[in-house]
Amino acid sequence: MSERRSGEGQPDKTLALLWRNHRQPTALADEPARKRGAGRRPSLNVDDVVRTGIQLADDQGLAAASMGGLAKELGVGTMTLYTYVPSKDELLDLMVDQVLGERELPGPGEPRPDDWREQVELYSQQTRAMFQRHLWLSQVSTIRPPVGPGMLAGREYLLSALLGLGLGALETNTAALAIATYVDSAASLEAESQLVERATGQTNDAWWYERNDLWETYFDVDRHPAMTTIWHADGYQSSTREAAAESYRYGLDRLLDGIQAMKP
Amino acid sequence: MSERRSGEGQPDKTLALLWRNHRQPTALADEPARKRGAGRRPSLNVDDVVRTGIQLADDQGLAAASMGGLAKELGVGTMTLYTYVPSKDELLDLMVDQVLGERELPGPGEPRPDDWREQVELYSQQTRAMFQRHLWLSQVSTIRPPVGPGMLAGREYLLSALLGLGLGALETNTAALAIATYVDSAASLEAESQLVERATGQTNDAWWYERNDLWETYFDVDRHPAMTTIWHADGYQSSTREAAAESYRYGLDRLLDGIQAMKP
DNA sequence: TGAATTCCCGTAGGGTATACGAGAATTCAA
DNA sequence: TTGAATTCTCGTATACCCTACGGGAATTCA
Numbered sequence: 001m002s003e004r005r006s007g008e009g010q011p012d013k014t015l016a017l018l019w020r021n022h023r024q025p026t027a028l029a030d031e032p033a034r035k036r037g038a039g040r041r042p043s044l045n046v047d048d049v050v051r052t053g054i055q056l057a058d059d060q061g062l063a064a065a066s067m068g069g070l071a072k073e074l075g076v077g078t079m080t081l082y083t084y085v086p087s088k089d090e091l092l093d094l095m096v097d098q099v100l101g102e103r104e105l106p107g108p109g110e111p112r113p114d115d116w117r118e119q120v121e122l123y124s125q126q127t128r129a130m131f132q133r134h135l136w137l138s139q140v141s142t143i144r145p146p147v148g149p150g151m152l153a154g155r156e157y158l159l160s161a162l163l164g165l166g167l168g169a170l171e172t173n174t175a176a177l178a179i180a181t182y183v184d185s186a187a188s189l190e191a192e193s194q195l196v197e198r199a200t201g202q203t204n205d206a207w208w209y210e211r212n213d214l215w216e217t218y219f220d221v222d223r224h225p226a227m228t229t230i231w232h233a234d235g236y237q238s239s240t241r242e243a244a245a246e247s248y249r250y251g252l253d254r255l256l257d258g259i260q261a262m263k264p
Numbered sequence: 265m266s267e268r269r270s271g272e273g274q275p276d277k278t279l280a281l282l283w284r285n286h287r288q289p290t291a292l293a294d295e296p297a298r299k300r301g302a303g304r305r306p307s308l309n310v311d312d313v314v315r316t317g318i319q320l321a322d323d324q325g326l327a328a329a330s331m332g333g334l335a336k337e338l339g340v341g342t343m344t345l346y347t348y349v350p351s352k353d354e355l356l357d358l359m360v361d362q363v364l365g366e367r368e369l370p371g372p373g374e375p376r377p378d379d380w381r382e383q384v385e386l387y388s389q390q391t392r393a394m395f396q397r398h399l400w401l402s403q404v405s406t407i408r409p410p411v412g413p414g415m416l417a418g419r420e421y422l423l424s425a426l427l428g429l430g431l432g433a434l435e436t437n438t439a440a441l442a443i444a445t446y447v448d449s450a451a452s453l454e455a456e457s458q459l460v461e462r463a464t465g466q467t468n469d470a471w472w473y474e475r476n477d478l479w480e481t482y483f484d485v486d487r488h489p490a491m492t493t494i495w496h497a498d499g500y501q502s503s504t505r506e507a508a509a510e511s512y513r514y515g516l517d518r519l520l521d522g523i524q525a526m527k528p
Numbered sequence: 529t530g531a532a533t534t535c536c537c538g539t540a541g542g543g544t545a546t547a548c549g550a551g552a553a554t555t556c557a558a
Numbered sequence: 559t560t561g562a563a564t565t566c567t568c569g570t571a572t573a574c575c576c577t578a579c580g581g582g583a584a585t586t587c588a
Contacts, residue, residue, distance in 0.1 A: 011475050012477070015475065015478055015481070015482060019482045038555050038565070039553080039554060039555075039563080039565030040554055040555095040564080040565050040566040040567080041553075041566080042566065063543090066543090067544085067545065067546080076567075077567060077568035077569075078545090078546090079547095079567070079569080080567050082568095087545085087546080088544095107487060108489050141460070143453070143457050143468070144468065144471055147475050152483075152488060152491075153487075155491065156487070156488045156490050156491050159491055159494060160489070163490050163494075168497075169493070169497030169498060169499030170499050170501070172494060173499040174507075175511075175515075177507060179515075181511065181515065182446060182449075185445070185446075185450075185453070186445060186449075189445070189449070192405060196407045204407065211275050211279065211411050213279075214279055214411055218283045218286065219416075222372070223372065223417075224416060224420045225424070226420050226421075226423035226424035227419065227420050229427065230423060230436060233433030234433060234434070235437040237434070243441060246438050247439075247442040247445065250438045250439065250442050251439075251442030251446060251519060253522070254439075254519055254522025254525075254526070256522070257522035258519055258520070258525075259518050261521060261522075261525070262518070301587075302532065302533045302587065303533040303534030303584080303585060303586075304534050304535040304536080304583070304584040304585055305534090305535080306535065307535080307536085330574085330575065331575085331576065332574090332575080332576090340537080341536060341538075342537075342538090342576090342577090343536075343537045343578095344535075344537060346537095347536075351577080352576065
């Protein structure tokens with residue numbers, strides 16, 4: 001995280017890169033119609049760089065997708081990459097929007113589950129699967145997300161799932177934001193958890209087990225009666241991974257229960 | 265995050281540091297009873313280092329709390345710090361548990377709100393306030409938290425608030441974990457948001473405003489009917505900060521509604 | 529007075545992103 | 559065919575980060 005991002009540059013340039021593979025409804029009259037033909041031929045293109053960045057981050061971690069590492073992988077000099085991408089931050093934006101767009105969420109008019117809860121469930125599944133395919137996403141800040149097609153498609157889908165509840169525009173939007181935050185945060189934590197296991201070569205259960213004598217040596221029963229009660233009633237029986245999955249499932253269900261009850 | 269943490273070392277040593285200011289119920293018979301008296305006098309102690317680390321991170325960001333920066337602040341050589349703390353990661357654990365313990369959450373037997381929801385609300389308030397005092401917390405991974413007194417006090421309090429619902433041990437624990445994840449994640453995002461504003465010198469609203477021509481230039485109404493509907497119904501009217509705060513409030517209330525409805 | 533103990537800390541090494549500017553490749557016009 | 563215009567290529571240099579290692583300094587005790 002923990003990472004500083006979006007060193008701004010020109011927003012116009014960034015948007016143009018994010019939407020580079022999409023029709024542009026309004027013609028951009030600004031550019032002096034790039035003289036194609038003159039000049040040295042590029043040996044790469046933006047998609048090559050983005051694709052390789054994602055692959056490298058998937059396989060060897062986000063740190064491996066450094067400008068130097070990427071350049072080596074592509075067989076060019078480090079500074080060559082700056083021909084295709086203005087900065088590391090912008091590249092990360094492009095990588096993120098790319099994988100956000102990989103989620104298979106039905107667009108407008110496409111077939112989808114009938115129940116709104118199942119539609120939310122689909123969002124949840126697709127988002128978690130995305131984090132699982134690209135664990136490094138958990139290390140990327142979402143405060144200023146890439147404003148590209150992938151991000152917008154996700155927001156659109158979730159909003160459309162909630163529109164049928166008849167909650168009113170402001171409440172619908174608020175609810176969508178709450179659900180997205182819950183789902184994305186939990187998926188991110190789940191991914192981060194695996195990343196930590198991979199980086200340390202130790203499962204989280206093993207990590208906790210190593211600290212088992214906490215309970216004998218430092219834990220004070222009088223200061224922790226609730227934990228003690230839960231403990232004696234076998235409330236702690238699953239692995240950390242199962243506990244996280246259960247709490248995610250439970251929390252999402254209760255959140256949706258609560259939203260459903262607001263239906264007029 | 266963003267950050268690799270907990271490079272393990274010896275768990276025993278780490279626990280001893282975390283619990284350094286607490287009574288130890290069981291005597292540790294291992295240590296050969298450190299010969300006090302011989303040897304050079306230390307010029308610092310662990311608490312000095314931890315306190316300075318927190319202050320530096322509060323005032324100038326987590327990056328400023330580097331070993332070098334800390335040493336300069338304390339007027340010693342960088343390597344001197346390793347006399348007091350085994351590594352940067354362990355220091356971070358100590359800093360985190362320290363501020364976790366700063367939350368004013370009533371312990372067992374101490375006065376607290378009657379209603380369980382108000383008790384949860386207190387957890388929420390205290391946790392958010394903690395993140396606001398120490399924005400850098402949002403950059404620290406919580407996957408393997410410091411297993412110290414501060415962390416345990418928080419878990420204990422939340423569990424104790426939910427015990428009165430009569431849900432059964434496993435469900436109580438699951439619910440507590442869900443609430444903690446929701447609250448902590450949202451508080452972390454809120455802090456991270458401010459950190460980004462501070463680091464870039466630009467409000468998040470200004471950042472979005474800079475990208476306003478997205479809507480004219482790239483946004484395709486036909487592919488985003490739900491967003492368009494919400495837009496035309498004035499569903500987007502608040503600032504990003506207000507939107508986040510509202511969605512947090514709304515989501516927490518709905519989550520607690522849902523949990524309350526599970527009461528047997 | 530010398531041994532034992534403990535703390536202090538300089539150096540060295542392998543990472544990071546990117547500003548700058550010179551050089552190489554390609555096309556087009558004269 | 560030549561020279562100008564254009565575009566891509568990339569070496570160098572900078573200022574950080576953590577910490578292993580090992581020698582030196584301070585203090586107490588026998």
